[in-house]
Amino acid sequence: MLKAYQYRLYPKKSQVTVLNQTLEQCRMVYNRVLAIRKDAWELEQKHVGYYETKKLLPEWKQEYPSLKNVHSQVLQDVVTRVDKAYTAFFRRVKLGEEPGHPRFRQFGRYDSLTYTQSGFELDGQRLILSKIGDIPIVTHRTFEGESKTCTIRRSRTGKWFASITVKTDTPLPTNIQKPSVGVDLGIVNFITFSTGETVPNPRFFKTDESALARAQRRLSKQVKGTVKRRRSVRIVSRIHERIANRRNDFAHKISRQLVDNYGLIAVEDLNIKEMVQDRIYSKSIHDVAWNALLQMTQSKAEEAGCCVVLIDPHYTSQTCSSCGHVDKDNRKTQAKFVCLKCGHSENADVNAAKNILGLGLQSVASTLSTVLA
Secondary structure, eight states: OEEEEEEEEOOOHHHHHHHHHHHHHHHHHHHHHHHHHHHHHHHHOOOOOHHHHHTTHHHHHHHOGGGGGSOHHHHHHHHHHHHHHHHHHHHHHHTTOOOOOOOOOOTTOOOEEEEOSSSEEEETTEEEETTTEEEEEEOOSOOOSEEEEEEEEEOTTSOEEEEEEEEOOOOOOOOOOOOEEEEEEOSSEEEEETTSOEEEOOOHHHHHHHHHHHHHHHHHHSOTTSHHHHHHHHHHHHHHHHHHHHHHHHHHHHHHHHHHHOSEEEEEOOOHHHHTTOTTTHHHHHHHOHHHHHHHHHHHHHHHTOEEEEEOOTTTTTBOTTTOOBOTTSOTTOSEEEOTTTOOEEEHHHHHHHHHHHHHHHHHHHHHHHHHO
16 A cells, blocks of 8 residues: 655755755756657657656756756656646546646746655654755654655645655455444535535635735736745745645644544545536535545555445435435435435435435445355
C-alpha cells in the first residue's frame, strides 16, 4: 500500500532562494518541453513523445549551466508532468469533450518539484535534499516503510511543505464486525446518516466571504507590480488558505468518524461537475466539498479494511424506504417525505439515506454472489 505523509518545512532565507530558483528552472524546462511538442505537431504534424524530450535534457544542461544545479530526477519528473498533461488532454478529446490545450506556466506559477526515487533523506527533524541542503522539518508523526518519492510544494502564502510517499506492507484488517450505514449528502446538512443522525453544514466559505470581499476590493485598487499589490495578493491568498484548511480538517474528521464506526459505507455517487452548473446552488456546492469527503473516506477505508460503495442517486429521494414505492412526482427538495402508497412519513434526507443503504447492501450481496459463483 502507498501512503502519503505531509510535513511542514521551515527553510532558511538562503534555502528559500535556492528552492525558488529550482522551481524557476523546472518551469523553464516545462515550457520548453511543451513548446517542442506543440510546435512539432502544429508545424510538421509530428508527435514527440516522452522519451524523445527526455533525451534532450543533457543537451539543455550544456546550453544552460544553471540546470546542473537541479537534481536529474527532478528534471525528468518535469518531462513526465508534460506527458501526463498531454495524456489527459487526448483522453478528454476521445471522450468528446473540448479541453483546452496544455498551457505554458507563467512566472511564479510552478509551485512544486518531485524527487522520484532518490536525492532525499529524512533524518530526524531534517530533510536532506540533493542540490538544496538540509531543511528543518516538523515530523509530527512517524511512518514505517520504504519512502518512494518526495514532493516539495510552495503554497500561495509562501509556506513550504514536503509530501513523502511511503510503501508499507501493513496487512489490512479483515472480518471487522461493524454496522453498515447509508450517507445522504446535502447542503443544509452536510451529511445525513441512515440512523437519523445529521452533521450540519459548517459553511466555511460563507463565514469568511465578507472578509474575502473586503480584501479583494483592496487588491483591485492596487497598481500592478507594486509592493502594496503583492501584500494584498498575499492577504487574499491567506483567506483562501484558511478556508481550505478548515474545510479539509472538517472532512478529515468526518471521514475518520465514518471509517472508525462503520464497516460498510454507502454514499451517493453525485455528478458534481454537472451540479455546479446550477447558478443558484453553485457556490454552496463548491463550499460543501462533497468530493473531498468521498476521497478521504475511500482512502481511510482502504487502510481500515472497510467497504465504501458508491450508489446511483436517481430516485433515492422519491422512493419510500418502508414499502419501496417510487413516486417520481415527489419533490426532491421537500423537508419531509410522505409515501402516497403506504403513508410512511419521515425526514426526507433520512429516508434517502436508508434507500442508499439498502442499495449498497444489494450491491455488495450481488458482487459476493458473482465472485462465489
